Amino acid sequence: MLDWTDRHCRYFLRQITHHTLLYTEMVTTGALLHRDPARFLRYHPMEHPLALQLGGSEPHELARCAALADEWGYDEINLNVGCPSDRVQSGRFGACLMAEPGLVAEGVAAMREATDRPVTLKHRIGIDERDSYAELTRFVETVAAAGCSTFIVHARKAWLQGLSPKENREVPPLDYPRVYRLKRDFPNLEIVINGGIGTLQQALSHLGQVDGAMIGRAAYQNPWMLADADRLIFGDDRSLPEPASVVMQMRDYVAAELSQGTPLHRITRHMLGLFQGIPGARAWRRHLSEHANRPGADWQTVLDALARVTQ
Numbered sequence: 459m460l461d462w463t464d465r466h467c468r469y470f471l472r473q474i475t476h477h478t479l480l481y482t483e484m485v486t487t488g489a490l491l492h493r494d495p496a497r498f499l500r501y502h503p504m505e506h507p508l509a510l511q512l513g514g515s516e517p518h519e520l521a522r523c524a525a526l527a528d529e530w531g532y533d534e535i536n537l538n539v540g541c542p543s544d545r546v547q548s549g550r551f552g553a554c555l556m557a558e559p560g561l562v563a564e565g566v567a568a569m570r571e572a573t574d575r576p577v578t579l580k581h582r583i584g585i586d587e588r589d590s591y592a593e594l595t596r597f598v599e600t601v602a603a604a605g606c607s608t609f610i611v612h613a614r615k616a617w618l619q620g621l622s623p624k625e626n627r628e629v630p631p632l633d634y635p636r637v638y639r640l641k642r643d644f645p646n647l648e649i650v651i652n653g654g655i656g657t658l659q660q661a662l663s664h665l666g667q668v669d670g671a672m673i674g675r676a677a678y679q680n681p682w683m684l685a686d687a688d689r690l691i692f693g694d695d696r697s698l699p700e701p702a703s704v705v706m707q708m709r710d711y712v713a714a715e716l717s718q719g720t721p722l723h724r725i726t727r728h729m730l731g732l733f734q735g736i737p738g739a740r741a742w743r744r745h746l747s748e749h750a751n752r753p754g755a756d757w758q759t760v761l762d763a764l765a766r767v768t769q
């Protein structure tokens with residue numbers, strides 16, 4: 459999620475769940491091809507399984523980026539056809555591409571030529587007035603014919619004019635039955651549902667109808683909600699970690715990052731919600747918010763915050 463998640467966030471979430479597939483934020487083809495690719499592509503091996511999400515529309519550029527993702531060892535390459543921001547529209551990518559299924563199909567075909575790793579798509583159920591079920595199926599059919607077999611569907615349409623990206627995640631109503639219907643009509647495709655999923659129980663109930671569930675905001679704001687994912691969703695009976703032990707598991711990572719000049723708060727900002735619902739959560743959050751961005755902030759700052767939760 460742009461501006462929210464990054465590699466530090468993913469490393470942290472990986473301490474909570476081993477099996478959940480994690481995605482990068484959208485990285486544009488321009489950023490990868492004309493700027494410093496390592497800045498956008500580097501990650502810790504522990505982050506696997508990990509998908510790189512691309513934003514772009516030029517097939518040859520998408521292909522070059524897919525080849526880069528392949529070299530860097532990403533497990534999946536996902537194309538964003540769901541982001542409605544003005545900046546993205548002016549670059550002719552994101553959700554506006556739902557109006558150009560042929561171009562998306564060309565992009566997918568070019569990416570598949572460049573890598574053997576799965577190429578997947580994230581999109582909406584429609585845009586603007588083009589929101590009929592027939593248009594959605596035409597879109598999916600066209601892109602599937604180019605070799606994409608996994609579709610992550612944000613179960614609400616996007617209005618390309620008049621709504622901010624934030625409003626486009628809240629105002630158009632969620633339509634889960636439409637995504638379920640897509641799965642029924644395309645049983646051979648892997649259909650993953652997204653939008654408004656707040657708990658693992660809700661995710662599980664979607665799994666009765668579709669193949670996967672993607673969780674965005676809830677997992678960021680309350681990362682501990684993922685703690686039971688390995689057991690409930692993936693059938694891994696390893697014992698559940700404690701939130702405090704997850705903090706302690708971050709010690710070596712934090713030390714290594716600090717030694718490379720990463721400021722502490724870049725890592726701890728993703729950890730603020732860890733103790734949500736647990737006594738001391740507010741003191742944890744407050745201590746980190748106030749101290750982690752100070753010069754000299756280090757692992758001791760995290761331990762001091764932790765002491766406030768367990769007091």
Ligand SMILES: Cc1cc2nc3c(=O)[nH]c(=O)nc-3n(C[C@H](O)[C@H](O)[C@H](O)COP(=O)(O)O)c2cc1C
Nearest residue numbers: 459460462483484580612627653654655673674675
């Ligand atoms: C701050 C923010 C940034 C986002 N950035 C991306 C992005 O880079 N790529 C993407 O596919 N979706 C992005 N999204 C959308 C989410 O992935 C997701 O589709 C949407 O929030 C609905 O799911 P949720 O209710 O589980 O959050 C972003 C959402 C937020 C709140």
